[in-house]
Amino acid sequence: MVVAPNEERGAHVDPAALEALRTRLQTYMVKKGLRSTAQRRLIIDTFFEGAPHMTIEDLLQKVRNHDRGIGYATVYRTLKLLAECGVASERRFGDGLSRYELADEASAHHDHLICLRCGKIIEFEEPRIEQLQDEIAEKYGFLITSHKHEMYGHCADCQRARKESGEDLDELDE
Amino acid sequence: MVVAPNEERGAHVDPAALEALRTRLQTYMVKKGLRSTAQRRLIIDTFFEGAPHMTIEDLLQKVRNHDRGIGYATVYRTLKLLAECGVASERRFGDGLSRYELADEASAHHDHLICLRCGKIIEFEEPRIEQLQDEIAEKYGFLITSHKHEMYGHCADCQRARKESGEDLDELDE
């Protein structure tokens, strides 16, 4: 599944899974005595409906289309809240930015190919790798709570583009 | 292979591999017209002989035992140089700190289990996972230059300790 930067996520995710996440969030907020504000609702809806792997910056821009006055801190705090209750997962792909994605069951089992040239992020799923991970964890008596499996390199498009432009793979001599 | 925090790395690494890395660095520096200074030599030797997964902070402390006046910037710049020429790899394990390890052939093929409770880092190697990675890359026409595979959770010791102390696994209600 290749996810283009501006593609919306809604269509991909099982509506029942979305519902379950909303319920989990709701429960968590009640338990903690947290409040439902206009800003939080807007940020959360934007996050649920937006593209995967959005950065804080991405989210803030989208959110400000509806409410000009929303500040960075509120977005940070809200996404942190989502991560705390297991509704969102924070991801870092090495460009120094935090990205967030829905923590539904499907997301829990996919990993990423990241193109270092164009920034494209491709998701993949490989049950046989998961199987091996479990074997390894068992071997070391480790109890796994999460994992990160990323492969960095050049996507097919960029390999083609590089060949055409004569760009060098190994730019050791600038 | 479990690596304790203060264990030295020297004994683990094939001397020929170390030699190859030194040569690569040497070649790179000559090609770029870079100079061999006392500070660089000290930082590089300390890195080569020190424990794996050292942070900049760790390195600076060790280096200052021999030369009090070395600054952060020099350590940053030198490690960046090592990473550029493929002698060191930068790793981030989610605690906000950059760690560096030797990029020898063995390191290129191992990944990490990270204990979220005590910070222990366990290295593992699984050729069958590498095999599957290659399959996936091929399927997407991706050319892989590096990868990152980390599993986070609790190590055997910490599971034991947690049980004894009655610590709760899921601290949702603070």
Place this chain on the structure above:
DNA sequence: GTCCTTGCAAAACATTTGCAGTTCC
């Protein structure tokens, strides 16, 4: 003598926090 390197301090960067005012329940 070049021009690369260093150490310092300042800047840059993403993220967090303190606070006064506002909103929710």
Place this chain on the structure above:
DNA sequence: GGAACTGCAAATGTTTTGCAAGGAC
């Protein structure tokens, strides 16, 4: 009404950069 929330600005923590002085070749 009181606690939670917001937006701002200031603080934080890590990493990078500008610069004048020093050192390698």
